[in-house]
Amino acid sequence: MSASYPFGFLNEYAKKEVRRSTLKAVAIPGYQVPYSSREMPMGRGFGTGGLQLTLSLLGKGETLKVIDQGSDDSVNAVNLRSFIEMTCEGINTTTKTDEADFIQSRHRIPETALREDQLIVLQVPYPDPLVVVEPSEDKRKILHGEADYSRLLVKLYEDIVKFDEITISHRYPTRINGHYVIDPSPIPRWDVPKLNQSKALILLGAGREKKIYAVPPYTKAEPLAFEDVPFRVENFSDENGQRRSCQRCGCTSSFxxxxxxxxxxxxxxxxxxxxxxxxxxxxxxxxxxxxxxxxxxxxxxxxxxxxxxx
Amino acid sequence: MLNLDPIWMPDAQQIHFRLLLDAMARPGKCHSLTIAPEEGPAVLTVLATLLDAEVLLADPHTLLRSDDWHMLQVASAVVEQADYVICDGSRAPNFTPKLGTLPSPEQSATLILVVDELGQGDASLRLTGPGIADTESLLIKGLDKQWLEMREDWVCSFPLGVDLILLDGRQITALPRTTKVEML
Known part of the structure; x- marks a missing residue:
């Protein structure tokens, strides 16, 4: 193959547009900034939003970790990592969370607490939490602007009436800095508290839906809940109330x-x-x-x- | 072979963008620009990193030379309609920038203010808000106080507002619309 691509595969105009959108996303925490998601050499829905963020932001000499559902060896992580290695000459990759400067992840935030000098990019399939209650994007944008999430709260309330608890297992709607409610990507509930007052900048990219949004560091992130039905994470207790442990390492504090x-x-x-x-x-x-x-x-x-x- | 100033090269722009991103994510923290333009104003470094023909720039205080406009490939606009506005921070503002709309607050201006010095000076600010763990302090020399007063009006109804990038020729820092600024 003789065709040569620029560092990061995307051309500089595409990168600049992603970069400008990312700055606005950080300045307006939780707001979904539209951008012209480029065609990538893989199907939309395979993490092209996260990938475009990574390719636009990553620089030579940085160390990258790519995760898919917690594992560095899952197919999505392997594919994305080798594509980035192929197109970004001069970067390093690692599987160790504490060695990474830059993390791209599908559906998990690492158990190891992230530091201020790290940055995490999450791949997002469905960016808008209001889509289940309002089909028109024009109307959703107004609801978001007014921070009107009453219909979403009714949806959660209906869950409680039917099932005695909120049944959302992942993509739990989370309010950022007291205004915008985001879909935090399909991370389990377990990871939602890690968004709150995070030391690392969290960027979210949806390729198919063409949106970029952010949770800046040290920013309030509250999962939607009710005073009498507080938010709770997954329960890993067995029938005797004993916390289950990992059969491989024996850990009793992980997802x-x-x-x-x-x-x-x-x-x-x-x-x-x-x-x-x-x-x-x-x-x-x-x-x-x-x-x-x-x-x-x-x-x-x-x-x-x-x-x-x- | 065309001998191009490094600020126009992809590697430098990537490094500078990450500084801008960190500045926007952690308001009030000052970052040193690693590569200065060989000639022309330092603000060119920021503009070269962010702008292309898809956005509109206003330069009401004529800080750029005509050559700079050619290199930036950016279109010029009146200050009320520009996506990016560069200003001399020592001169009081006499305009209202784009504040965005309720459904699309990102269609708002980014103001780039050139000041004498960051990290010391007569204006002492205490900052709180997203990106700041507790409080952050910022000293600025050569910023007309009216900028901060006008900014209060511009950012008072979130999500509408403007985002500020401050620059002293060597360092950058940012004040996004969510930052609460207290003058001491």
Whole structure:
């Protein structure tokens, strides 16, 4: 192949437009800034919004981590990482959260708390939380401008009436700096509190829907809830009220994926964040504890049964 | 071979954009520009990073030379309609920039104010708001007080407003519309 692309694949005009939109997104926390999402050499819906942000922002000498559902080895992460490595000569990649300057992620925020000098880009399939209650974008833009989320609250209330709790498992509507409500991308509820007063800048990019928005550092991010029905994260307790642990590293404080062991048919649990799991595993070896039963990641004898949407 | 000033090159623009992004994300923190233009005003570094033919620029205080306009490829507009406005911070504002609309607040101006010095000076500001953990202090030399008074009016009905980038020839800092500014 002899065709040469500029650093970052996108041409400089495309990058400048993404950059200008990103500055406005940071200046107006939670507002979805429209931009002319470019055609990328992969299908829309495969993280092209996050990818365009990364390609427009990343510079030589920076270290990048790409995650898909907590894992650096999932297909989306592998594809995006190798595309970025191919088109951004002079960058480094890592799987370790604390070594990364720049993180692009699909559907998880790392368990390791991010620092001020780090930046995370989240891939967004559906940017507008109001789309479930208002089909017209013109009208949604006015509702957002007026911070009128009454219909969304009614939707949550209907959930409580029907099911005794709010049933949104991921993409939990979250209010940024007391005004705009965002769709924080399909992160689990577990990750929503990490948006609040984050030390790192959080950027969200939707390629198909052509929107960029941001949660600046040290900014209030409140999940929508009611006084008598507060927001809560996933509960990993077993039937005896005991917190389940990761079968691989033994961690009892991380977000767990549920698997079924194909031999025994039993449910097993394992950290969703593979870098976190590795770090816990090596920490337990250093302390002389026995890590979980499986040393390989992902273990080969089990099938994942829970597949998140988006 | 055309010998181009580094500020027009993609590598420098990427570095400068990240400084601008960090400035906008952490209001009041000063960042040093790494590459200054070989000739022409320092504000060119910021303009070269952000502008192209798709946006409108106003230069009411004539800080740019005609050559600079050619290089920027940007179209000129009256100050009330421009997306980007560059001004001498020591001269009081006599216009109202674009503040955006309720459904589209991003269609508002970014003001780039050239001041004498950032980090010291007679104007002492205490900043709070998104991007600031507790409070941030900012000293500015050579900024007419009327800018901050007018800004109060421009940003009083969020999400409408303007975003400020301040620059002293060496350093940049930013005051997005969400920052609360208290003059000490």
């Amino acid at each position: 767990l994926d549920e698997f079924v062991d194909s031999k025994t048919g039993k449910k097993v649990y394992q950290c969703s964040d593979s870098d976190w799991c590795d770090a816990q595993g090596s920490a337990s070896v250093a302390e002389g504890r026995t890590p979980g039963a499986t040393d390989e990641y992902p273990p080969t004898n089990i099938e994942q049964v829970v597949v998140a949407n988006g």
